[in-house]
Amino acid sequence: MDIIRTIAQIGIIILFYLVGEYIVSITGIIIPGSIVGLVLLWLSLYFKILNVKFIQKGASFMLAFLTLFFIPSTVAVINYPELLTVSGGLLILAVIISTILALVITGKVSRIIEEKEKQKKEGEHVTASSAKSIYHK
């Protein structure tokens, strides 16, 4: 029974994928159809159009095998020996430096926003307590 339920739920997810692909093909927007399907599924869950019970088994099953599904495409690296040339090396170097920059800049920006929000909250707290003390007088 569990197997049938999981397969049916995978069917529902595939349906969202096909709708996403269809929307991309008729509107010509440049986004992967799978992402359109993801957004539609999230919205359906969030607005309670679809109960999460109807997809959670199927979704968990597919996510457990997510890596398996892209291995065949990754193996295609066999057809690209230019990765082992100088320009391939520079490509990898650019990605390393860019990732370091993204990590540091993002971490710092997020830290500053967090600090600002904290100060704002503390500020509110101070005005609230001083208002209270005025009230007490």
Added chain:
Amino acid sequence: MLPQVLLSLFIISSTVLLFVLLNKLYLKIGNPFLLPILTVTCITVAVLLIFNIPYETYMEGGQWLSKMLGPAVVALAFPLYNQRDIIFKYKYSIIISIIVAMLAGLISVVAFLLLFGSSKAFIYTSLPKSLTTPVAMQVSDLIGGIPPLTVVLVMVAGFTGAILGPVLFKVFKIDTAISRGVAMGSASHGVGLTKLKEYSEEDLSIGSLSMGLSAVVGAFIIPLISFYFI
């Protein structure tokens, strides 16, 4: 006809078996260098090279697994739905930081590749590097990159975060669960997350949320940038 069907079935079942076994090994030890995407890919490539099997023959079976990639990406809506409370709790810091991460990553990688005189195909290939692998491949395919090379770069971005992340966090005083989680999740996706586990549960959940959101944001922004600016 029959031998072809048998060949396909053999390729599919041996790939599945290899994946299940090596995934078990990874879950037991938890070292990012044992991630099945690395181990299974390397072993498969080695087998194809040793026995002189063309990639096209392997894809007779492999294509059936690839067909499930799109629906599996849709299934990512499930964890993102489960994390909806965190999204609303930290909405400003998470959303602003994800966009900052995306722009910092995109601008810097394009700048370096232009400086190095790389080809346009390589630039397109590098743009989705910070996204989670399945989404990165689909975006790469869409904008005219080379998806298997994009996967290599996605792994490079992931390992850069997993190996250098903790040092960078220390030096630059990035010392809260939100800042570490957002930085790692949006720059180094799932591979980086393996390192976040060592900080706290909160680091990990903010990291995986940032990874999911930045995949969605990237799938919208990267095609736009590649069509209008490069």
